[in-house]
Amino acid sequence: MSDLHDDNDAAQASPSVAPANASSLRTSDELINVVRLKRNGMPNRLRIIADFLIDRPREAAMLSTPELADIMGVAPSALVRFAKALGFSGFAPMQRILKEGITREAPVAYGKRLEGLRPPGDPSVPSINFVFEAFFAANIQAMERYRANADLAAIDRVVIALKSARIIAVMGQKRAFPLAAYLFYGLARLMRQVVLIDALGGMAESQIAMLRDGDIFLAISFSPYAEGVMAAAALAREKGAQIVAITDRPDSPPARLAELVICVEDSNISEIRSISVTSTVVQAIFVSLGMELNRKSPR
Numbered sequence: 663m664s665d666l667h668d669d670n671d672a673a674q675a676s677p678s679v680a681p682a683n684a685s686s687l688r689t690s691d692e693l694i695n696v697v698r699l700k701r702n703g704m705p706n707r708l709r710i711i712a713d714f715l716i717d718r719p720r721e722a723a724m725l726s727t728p729e730l731a732d733i734m735g736v737a738p739s740a741l742v743r744f745a746k747a748l749g750f751s752g753f754a755p756m757q758r759i760l761k762e763g764i765t766r767e768a769p770v771a772y773g774k775r776l777e778g779l780r781p782p783g784d785p786s787v788p789s790i791n792f793v794f795e796a797f798f799a800a801n802i803q804a805m806e807r808y809r810a811n812a813d814l815a816a817i818d819r820v821v822i823a824l825k826s827a828r829i830i831a832v833m834g835q836k837r838a839f840p841l842a843a844y845l846f847y848g849l850a851r852l853m854r855q856v857v858l859i860d861a862l863g864g865m866a867e868s869q870i871a872m873l874r875d876g877d878i879f880l881a882i883s884f885s886p887y888a889e890g891v892m893a894a895a896a897l898a899r900e901k902g903a904q905i906v907a908i909t910d911r912p913d914s915p916p917a918r919l920a921e922l923v924i925c926v927e928d929s930n931i932s933e934i935r936s937i938s939v940t941s942t943v944v945q946a947i948f949v950s951l952g953m954e955l956n957r958k959s960p961r
Contacts, residue, residue, distance in 0.1 A: 690760045691932050694719060696748060698800065698931075704747070710734050711744045713807060715760075716800070717927055723760035727753055800929035801938045808926065808939045817943070820906055820922050821950045824854070827878040831870065831898065833859035833891050834882035841882050841908070841940050848948030852955060859894055866894050875902040882908045882944075883916045884928075884935070895919045908940065 687693050694716055701712040714734050715722045722730060731738040745756040824830060830849055834842030842858060849856040859869050859879075873879060879898035883891045892915055899905050899919060907920035910927055917923045926943055928936040 687759060690719060690723070690762065693748075693756065693759050694932075695796075698796070700748070701803070707736055707740055708744050708747065710736060711741060713803070717804075717930055719760055719930075723757060796931055797929075797936070800931050801936050804927065804929040804936065804939050805942065808943075812943075813925070816922070816924050817947060817950070820924060821947060821954055823878060823904060823906065823922055824849070824880075824947070824951050825954050827876065827904075828855065829873060829877040830854055830856045831859050831873060831877065831879045831903070832856060832882070833861075833866075833879070833894055835861075835888035835891050837935060837937060838882040838884060838888070838891075838940075841937055841944055842880075844941060845880070845882070845944045845948060848945065849951070852948060852952050854951075861890055861894070866890065867897060870894055870898050870901065873898050873901040873903040877901075877903040878906055879903045880906040880908070881916045881920070882940070883914075884910045885914070887915050892916065892919070908943070 687696065697712050697715050701709055701716070704712055711734060714730070721733070725733070727738050727741055731741060741753045745751075745753040748756065750756040832842045832846045832849070834840075846856055846858040857869065857872075859866055861869070870879070877898075879895055881891050881895045887909075895905050895907075895916060896919060904922070905920040906922045906924075907914075907916040908924045908926060909916045910925060911917065912923060912925055917925070924943065926940045928939045930936070
């Protein structure tokens with residue numbers, strides 16, 4: 663990428679991105695909220711950085727400037743300009759706030775997460791309007807990003823695999839459970855031989871015992887990756903089933919177990935992750951499968 667391109671971005675940024683008062687930012691949640699509010703006024707190259715900080719704050723906090731620039735496909739100088747557009751003297755002071763707010767060791771209770779969901783610098787309880795607009799804006803942005811970059815070939819491969827499967831087992835836990843249930847519903851409506859692996863009563867192993875060659879185990883799992891789903895997928899693979907993963911990273915644990923992978927990133931506000939993008943992908947999968955099953959001529 664050329665320096666000239668970066669300079670053009672900087673020139674575009676000046677009139678459209680008013681610097682934030684960096685001295686008022688105390689937490690990573692406040693910083694991410696500022697980024698989210700200012701994103702639409704940024705030029706394209708700075709939007710790439712904004713989207714990365716919103717969706718992957720842990721990596722933004724822990725990786726070096728050259729590493730982040732390489733992942734995002736921008737020049738390191740663009741990260742500095744981004745930080746300055748938010749009122750920081752450089753990228754390091756902004757990253758310091760992110761680092762101070764990142765705790766990998768223990769999941770944060772929802773009540774604690776909600777403390778970060780308020781307008782920057784406002785200690786009061788956020789209004790319904792603020793929460794509504796924040797989540798809708800975040801979900802719309804996530805949908806637009808996925809639509810622009812969706813790996814349709816990967817989705818098509820999954821649809822074709824589902825078409826020929828004898829039995830389809832679907833499993834998801836925690837926030838992925840409603841997605842698994844929705845996919846189960848869609849496949850059942852198509853009269854496919856499908857089972858929802860819910861592991862009730864510790865019966866996951868018995869539920870998976872029916873699988874063999876020619877079957878599919880479809881695992882839906884996102885960071886921090888449900889151990890029950892990982893164990894069930896490994897067992898299903900031992901039985902000879904093909905593993906399909908819907909997950910958030912191509913190098914995630916479920917992706918490493920799978921032959922076919924669909925990667926999806928949903929919005930993330932104060933560590934409260936949405937399922938809007940993934941539910942749309944799930945819907946597209948079973949609707950496309952229905953159309954494929956109705957196809958009169960073979961592919």
